[in-house]
Amino acid sequence: xxxxxxxxxxxxxxxxxxxxxxxxxxxxxxxxxxxxxxxxxxxxxxxxxxxxxxxxxxxxxxxxxxxxxxxxxxxxxxxxxxxxxxxxxxxxxxxxxxxxxxxxxxxxxxxxxxxxxxxxxxxxxxxxxxxxxxxxxxxxxxxxxxxxxxxxxxxxxxxxxxxxxxxxxxxxxxxxxxxxxxxxxxxxxxxxxxxxxxxxxxxxxxxxxxxxxxxxxxxxxxxxxxxxxxxxxxxxxxxxxxxxxxxxxxxxxxxxxxxxxxxxxxxxxxxxxxxxxxxxxxxxxxxxxxxxxxxxxxxxxxxxxxxxxxxxxxxxxxxxxxxxxxxxxxxxxxxxxxxxxxxxxxxxxxxxxxxxxxxxxxxxxxxxxxxxxxxxxxxxxxxxxxxxxxxxxxxxxxxxxxxxxxxx
Numbered sequence: 001x002x003x004x005x006x007x008x009x010x011x012x013x014x015x016x017x018x019x020x021x022x023x024x025x026x027x028x029x030x031x032x033x034x035x036x037x038x039x040x041x042x043x044x045x046x047x048x049x050x051x052x053x054x055x056x057x058x059x060x061x062x063x064x065x066x067x068x069x070x071x072x073x074x075x076x077x078x079x080x081x082x083x084x085x086x087x088x089x090x091x092x093x094x095x096x097x098x099x100x101x102x103x104x105x106x107x108x109x110x111x112x113x114x115x116x117x118x119x120x121x122x123x124x125x126x127x128x129x130x131x132x133x134x135x136x137x138x139x140x141x142x143x144x145x146x147x148x149x150x151x152x153x154x155x156x157x158x159x160x161x162x163x164x165x166x167x168x169x170x171x172x173x174x175x176x177x178x179x180x181x182x183x184x185x186x187x188x189x190x191x192x193x194x195x196x197x198x199x200x201x202x203x204x205x206x207x208x209x210x211x212x213x214x215x216x217x218x219x220x221x222x223x224x225x226x227x228x229x230x231x232x233x234x235x236x237x238x239x240x241x242x243x244x245x246x247x248x249x250x251x252x253x254x255x256x257x258x259x260x261x262x263x264x265x266x267x268x269x270x271x272x273x274x275x276x277x278x279x280x281x282x283x284x285x286x287x288x289x290x291x292x293x294x295x296x297x298x299x300x301x302x303x304x305x306x307x308x309x310x311x312x313x314x315x316x317x318x319x320x321x322x323x324x325x326x327x328x329x330x331x332x333x334x335x336x337x338x339x340x341x342x343x344x345x346x347x348x349x350x351x352x353x354x355x356x357x358x359x360x361x362x363x364x365x366x367x368x369x370x371x372x373x374x375x376x377x378x379x380x381x382x383x384x385x386x387x388x389x390x391x392x393x394x395x396x397x398x399x400x401x402x403x404x405x406x407x408x
């Protein structure tokens with residue numbers, strides 16, 4: 001038997017598995033599992049007929065460019081479309097700043113490859129999106145968590161962390177944030193805090209990696225488009241690298257995302273991407289281009305906001321009815337997630353074991369903490385399950401919490 005560990009790189013030996021994917025795999029082994037784990041868009045909102053018509057039209061055209069190799073930077077008409085979309089939304093960009101990525105997750109990996117040396121520090125929110133944490137960890141970065149409050153990442157905490165790192169001889173490269181309905185906490189960073197973060201980045205000579213998958217999914221009872229204006233919109237010196245995606249507003253199966261960065265960085269990202277996949281899927285890009293051009297995404301947007309807002313309300317009401325003051329949360333103003341906090345004597349790992357026995361799952365809070373904390377928290381995704389499944393899942397979660405409390 002070969003010991004393959006002897007043949008693996010030092011980096012591969014320390015790769016970090018996605019906690020979300022690991023939890024999601026339970027659906028294949030636990031019958032009738034209600035999953036609050038994966039942040040999947042609601043399948044009932046997929047625009048099947050429009051996508052079928054667009055796909056049929058592209059294939060009927062016999063245009064070789066629909067199925068051929070394509071430019072690394074992306075399908076030029078799609079890039080032009082995105083430039084117009086962001087410019088209309090208050091973010092001034094030019095085509096030479098764009099790279100079309102295979103989902104925004106690839107954008108995280110590419111940003112890390114271009115900006116990080118092993119041992120460099122990335123400053124992240126506490127809690128932070130575990131997919132980003134894994135991407136940077138697997139590139140051998142040092143992850144440093146910064147506390148956030150209801151307005152977003154703490155500027156005082158950022159200043160203190162940068163001072164500590166530099167005193168220890170560690171170079172902080174960039175700060176990674178998800179300002180709009182952060183995954184997992186659901187926090188909407190206030191506009192004043194966004195400007196303060198940009199000012200701090202200039203003062204500390206940091207770049208900002210801004211991840212924005214949920215910006216258009218604001219809940220109209222508590223938020224608006226003005227609240228979600230990206231940090232990139234205030235960026236006058238090219239300090240912000242911006243990531244977007246079509247996954248949450250059209251369909252996730254089209255792995256189409258985009259990175260907007262200063263041309264000097266975009267050029268290096270293009271070279272890095274050539275070594276990974278040459279280019280993102282061109283058929284996907286052509287479908288997305290047509291869906292944007294035909295107004296499919298624009299028509300879907302208000303429907304999606306109403307759909308997910310209703311699901312959020314069902315989950316909040318169910319939690320209040322079943323668990324009362326045994327759990328607390330801050331109402332999410334958009335996005336897919338509700339971030340709950342349990343009593344100090346509840347450990348997320350123990351609760352998860354009991355929850356699976358009750359046929360309900362979630363993502364443990366500690367998966368989103370880079371400092372070993374978060375064990376009193378859980379991320380509950382309300383985006384995919386139906387209203388009835390949300391209600392039943394919360395009942396099962398309540399039973400799991402009861403069993404933990406009754407355990408000797």
